[in-house]
Amino acid sequence: MRIVTLQKEATPVPESLESIVEVRGISKNYGDVEALRDVDLDFPRGKLTSLLGPSGCGKTTLLKIIAGLVKADCGTINVDGKLVSAPGPERAFVFQDFALMPWATVIRNVAFGLELRGVARSEREDKARHYIVEVGLAGFENKYPHELSGGMRQRVGLARALAVNADVLLLDEPFSAVDEQNRRKFQEDLIRLRTNQNKTFIFVTHSIEEAVYISDRIVLLSPRPGRISRIIEPEIDRSGDPELIHRDGHYLDTVEEIWQGLKQYVE
Amino acid sequence: MARLRAQSEAVGLSLVTRVGDFRGWGNHPVFLRLVSIGLFAGIWEIAGRIPVSFAFPTFSDTLMAFFRLMADGSMPVAYAATLQPLVLGVVLSTFLGVGLGMLCGLWRTGEWLAIPIFIVLQAAPVAAFIPMVTFVYGIGMTAKTLAVMILALPVIVLNTYKAVRNVNESLVVMGRSFMGTRWQVITKIILPDASPVIFAGLRLGVAAGFVGIVLAELLITPTGIGDLITFHRSRADYAEMYATIASIIALSTLTLVFLQWIEIRVFRPEDRGA
Numbered sequence: 001m002r003i004v005t006l007q008k009e010a011t012p013v014p015e016s017l018e019s020i021v022e023v024r025g026i027s028k029n030y031g032d033v034e035a036l037r038d039v040d041l042d043f044p045r046g047k048l049t050s051l052l053g054p055s056g057c058g059k060t061t062l063l064k065i066i067a068g069l070v071k072a073d074c075g076t077i078n079v080d081g082k083l084v085s086a087p088g089p090e091r092a093f094v095f096q097d098f099a100l101m102p103w104a105t106v107i108r109n110v111a112f113g114l115e116l117r118g119v120a121r122s123e124r125e126d127k128a129r130h131y132i133v134e135v136g137l138a139g140f141e142n143k144y145p146h147e148l149s150g151g152m153r154q155r156v157g158l159a160r161a162l163a164v165n166a167d168v169l170l171l172d173e174p175f176s177a178v179d180e181q182n183r184r185k186f187q188e189d190l191i192r193l194r195t196n197q198n199k200t201f202i203f204v205t206h207s208i209e210e211a212v213y214i215s216d217r218i219v220l221l222s223p224r225p226g227r228i229s230r231i232i233e234p235e236i237d238r239s240g241d242p243e244l245i246h247r248d249g250h251y252l253d254t255v256e257e258i259w260q261g262l263k264q265y266v267e
Numbered sequence: 268m269a270r271l272r273a274q275s276e277a278v279g280l281s282l283v284t285r286v287g288d289f290r291g292w293g294n295h296p297v298f299l300r301l302v303s304i305g306l307f308a309g310i311w312e313i314a315g316r317i318p319v320s321f322a323f324p325t326f327s328d329t330l331m332a333f334f335r336l337m338a339d340g341s342m343p344v345a346y347a348a349t350l351q352p353l354v355l356g357v358v359l360s361t362f363l364g365v366g367l368g369m370l371c372g373l374w375r376t377g378e379w380l381a382i383p384i385f386i387v388l389q390a391a392p393v394a395a396f397i398p399m400v401t402f403v404y405g406i407g408m409t410a411k412t413l414a415v416m417i418l419a420l421p422v423i424v425l426n427t428y429k430a431v432r433n434v435n436e437s438l439v440v441m442g443r444s445f446m447g448t449r450w451q452v453i454t455k456i457i458l459p460d461a462s463p464v465i466f467a468g469l470r471l472g473v474a475a476g477f478v479g480i481v482l483a484e485l486l487i488t489p490t491g492i493g494d495l496i497t498f499h500r501s502r503a504d505y506a507e508m509y510a511t512i513a514s515i516i517a518l519s520t521l522t523l524v525f526l527q528w529i530e531i532r533v534f535r536p537e538d539r540g541a
Contacts, residue, residue, distance in 0.1 A: 069444055087444045099441035103459050103535050113445040116455070144537035164445065 020045040020200050021066060021168060026075035028061055034225035035061045039075070041219060041228060043168075048194060048201040050211040050218045052258070054265045058226025059204045060096075060172055066202065067093050067170050079168060089117075092161035094171040098153045100145040106132065107141040109156050113164035124163075131159040134196070136189060151182030158190075168200045175210065187214055188242040208262070212236070212254045213245055220258065223265055230261060324506040329513060332506035341495065342514065349491030349515075352408055353480040356415025357473055364420050364472060365465060368427020372434075372461075373453070382428060389421040394482050401487050411483040411490075418479035419472040426468020430461035462534035470523050477519040 019042035028036040035058040043049050051059040064070040066077055068086040077084050079091060087093075092113065100109050107128050108115070114124035132141055135155040145153055154174055161169050175183040191214060194201070205211050211218045212234050222229040234254045236245060245251050308326045315325030324332070336342035371378045397414050404410040434457050442452040484493020492515050499507040531538050 067444055069440055087446050089446065093441070093444040095437060095441060097437050099437045101438060101456065101459070103462075103537050112455075116442065116445050116447040116451055146537060160445075 018045050019043055020080055021202065022078040023062070023066065024076045024078070026062065026065060026072045026077070028058065028065065028070070028072050036065075036072075037225035037227050039227060043200060043202055044217065045167075045200055046198055047216040048203060048214060050203045050205055050215040051221060052205055052208065052211045052218050052262075053221035053226070053229075054223055054262060055206060056226075057221040057223040057265075059206075059221050061226070062221075063170050063172055063202060063204045067091055069093070089164065090166050091168045091170055092164050092166035094154070094157050094161045094169065094174045096173045096176055098145070098150075098157045098177070100153055100156055102145050105142050105144060106137060106148070106156050109145065110159045110163055113160055117164070127163050128159070131162045132156075134162065134193065135159045149182060150178045151186050154178055154186065162197065162199075166199075168202065171201060171203045173204050173206065176206070183210075190214060191238050191242045208255050208258045212251055212258065218258070220261060232258065322503075322505045324509050328506040329509045332504070333510035333514060336495075336507060336510055342511070345491045345495045345511070347491075349480060349484065349493070352411035352483070353415055353476060355408075356412040356479065357419060357476045359412070360416050360419035360423055360472055360476060361469060363416075364423030364468070365427050368424045368465070368468075369431055369453075369458075371424070371428045372431025373457075378428070381424070385421045385424045385428075388417070389425055393417045393421075394478075394486075397482055397486050406488040410487055411480065414483035414487065415476045415479040418482075419476035422475060423468045423472035426471070427461070427465045430464030430468070431457060433464070434460045459534050462530060466526065466530040466534075470526055473522055473526060474519060477515065477522075481515065 021043040023039055023041040023043075026036055026039045027034075039058075039062060041062075051062060053059050061070060065072045066079075068077075068084055068088065068091070071085070079088065084091075101112070104112070107125055110132055111119075111124040111128035114127060119127075129141065132138060135158050137152060137155050137159065140148065140152065145156065148156070154177070157174070158171075161171075175186060178186060187210065203211075203215065213236075215234060218232045218234065219228055220230040220232065221227065232254070234251070236248060236251055236254075238245060311326040311329075315323055315328065318325075333342075367377075367381060371381050396417055400410050400413050400417070404413060438456050438460055439452055442456045447455065480491075481493060484491050485497065489497045492511060495511045496508055499505070499511065
């Protein structure tokens with residue numbers, strides 16, 4: 001494990017890593033509540049970065065600002081060197097509550113991002129089929145969301161985000177509405193999936209174990225106002241069996257370390 | 268559904284409920300529905316034979332009267348007259364009502380302008396407006412079409428408006444995040460998501476439209492079905508009168524079933540077997 005920074009004044013990203021998303025001076029208030037205060041953050045290309053923190057630390061707000069779904073009060077977001085303020089083709093979102101259309105089949109849901117972009121039906125369905133297989137849902141193309149389990153529904157949400165071929169995937173607590181067994185299986189699959197996809201993942205979670213298990217880099221946020229308290233790189237070898245990570249001493253130490261750091265914010 | 272039932276019973280359309288609960292139309296075996304209709308016909312037959320009243324014909328007499336009216340052409344002619352303002356009024360109410368409701372649901376100013384009027388209209392005993400409509404528009408097609416519309420429109424507008432206001436916000440955000448235009452979000456997400464409640468309003472509205480046309484033909488000028496009912500009542504041809512009343516109830520029921528079918532076919536395919 002490597003602690004990249006303890007204070008936010010320190011440079012958040014080592015020089016060697018090229019960053020794809022740059023967050024500069026982002027602040028956001030909801031009425032009297034200060035959700036985020038002057039956040040500077042860089043997300044390295046091709047890595048999975050988790051935003052981790054207790055509820056109320058503004059992690060979902062930050063993700064939605066990056067997605068262009070929520071306007072920041074001040075500050076800027078750069079993606080691939082371009083200033084963004086609205087949703088764009090280089091970013092795709094995976095929703096906590098899946099946000100699947102109940103009246104549409106799996107294949108139509110997966111192809112929906114392409115449908116909105118005006119891609120011809122046969123072309124978008126070919127692409128959708130490819131990603132349905134990729135997330136392990138082959139054979140479910142013509143099912144409706146209510147016929148699927150929570151874990152499978154979120155796989156549809158992930159396939160939809162993959163299908164638009166965005167460079168950056170934004171995942172908002174994607175596993176929080178998925179039951180424990182399915183969540184573990186899904187986390188393992190996500191690790192495997194990452195090796196085939198050359199994508200940048202930004203992952204919001206409140207689970208320390210989940211963050212350490214899947215992330216290349218973890219950004220710890222402190223609540224009220226939301227700001228960065230630490231950045232940690234777990235440096236866990238995920239090339240082998242994902243099952244073994246849970247018993248890895250390094251994994252367990254990192255989880256414990258983060259817990260000690262976050263404890264103070266928990267009432 | 269409970270509201271539909273209450274409303275239809277209030278105007279004597281109790282046959283609507285006999286045919287079965289529309290919600291389960293896909294999964295109840297047809298057999299059970301036929302048993303339900305058979306049972307109703309049987310009770311009617313017995314009640315007619317007692318007889319409950321001198322003016323209460325048996326089911327079989329009514330059925331025979333129905334065939335007589337069809338054979339001598341008086342019923343087809345009556346329906347030809349009734350269906351014009353009815354279909355016109357219902358179609359206009361559907362498009363106008365859904366359009367207005369969508370507008371009010373999506374646009375704040377529209378909401379403040381229009382919704383209070385429809386809330387008042389829905390609460391008002393609008394049948395009382397029919398003499399007023401006659402006063403302004405005379406006794407022709409316009410007055411009858413308007414009679415259908417003032418009964419059908421408020422519930423369609425209000426249901427559509429509520430459906431649009433209560434649309435799943437998360438799906439709308441999803442549409443935005445995948446770069447859907449406002450128009451795409453409305454047509455591909457808001458409309459299908461709101462369609463169950465919109466269709467509930469349409470079913471209520473269409474049923475109210477049938478009430479409107481019968482009222483108009485009884486109150487404004489005796490034409491079509493209203494005339495047939497009045498005529499046979501005056502001649503004490505009770506079987507013919509009942510046959511006419513039952514036929515319009517049956518038509519209303521079939522229309523509502525057809526509406527349900529369209530809804531499941533076009534907008535909510537996932538409910539097809541569920």
